[in-house]
Amino acid sequence: MEPEDEPERGPLRRCIVTRESAARETMLRFVVAPDRTLVFDLAAKLPGRGLWLSARADVLERALTRGGFIKAARGPIHISPDLRLQIVDGLKGRIRDHLGFARRAGQAVTGFQAVREWLQAGRAALLVEAAGGSASERERLLGRRDVPVVTPLVAEELGGIFGRAHAVHVALAPGALAGRVEQDALRLAGFVTT
CATH class of the missing domain: 3.30.1330.30 (Ribosomal protein L30/S12)
Structure with a gap:
């Protein structure tokens, strides 16, 4: 961090893929439903442990292809094939x-x-x-x-x-x-x- 940069304010979340921290308003939140389905939490208010992702298509692709969601969810989950859509x-x-x-x-x-x-x-x-x-x-x-x-x-x-x-x-x-x-x-x- 450079000295002239302002410090971050508010809650920060860590991306499960890039491991970078950012303000929650700039990221996407996912939760695992009781039936082990991955759910995109658009409003970031659903109950459960949030899986945060940087809001970029390449990061989503890496999470899907390299098992980022499965590792973060600590077990097998069902991911919809049209998650990006x-x-x-x-x-x-x-x-x-x-x-x-x-x-x-x-x-x-x-x-x-x-x-x-x-x-x-x-x-x-x-x-x-x-x-x-x-x-x-x-x-x-x-x-x-x-x-x-x-x-x-x-x-x-x-x-x-x-x-x-x-x-x-x-x-x-x-x-x-x-x-x-x-x-x-x-x-x-x-x-x-x-």
Whole structure:
């Protein structure tokens, strides 16, 4: 650790594969059900001893191929063949839910003009862009503003949240929902390429 780095705050968890410690919000938690089935604990609240994994596809692959889950669970377990898909679908679902909550609470807007107005007024804490969107249009929208940008969903998925066929730009107001969307989008980024 370099002297200028800030010390970690909050509970840290150790990845069963990389052995690196990180904040629990940046990792994925799994538990073993009573029937010895491995369960992805999306909200990290299920009872039982958590098996923590860095939120990256290569780490998941190593855990699956090298028996990382079996060693951490201290015995044989059943692992679903579509575990990666469960992780991606679960994280996308949470992001859609949080964006929906933000929309209903008046903490999110969509559309180029509305998002630009929020950015100019300093009301945007997070910019959610459609995956595969134009980088040059994003730069034109952002200008020199230092607002975090995530690209977790395609335009049709974003649009569905706002009752549109598609949406490319979404701005979120500061608050817990923006933080949760950003955390889940960063975890999802380890599994999908945009």
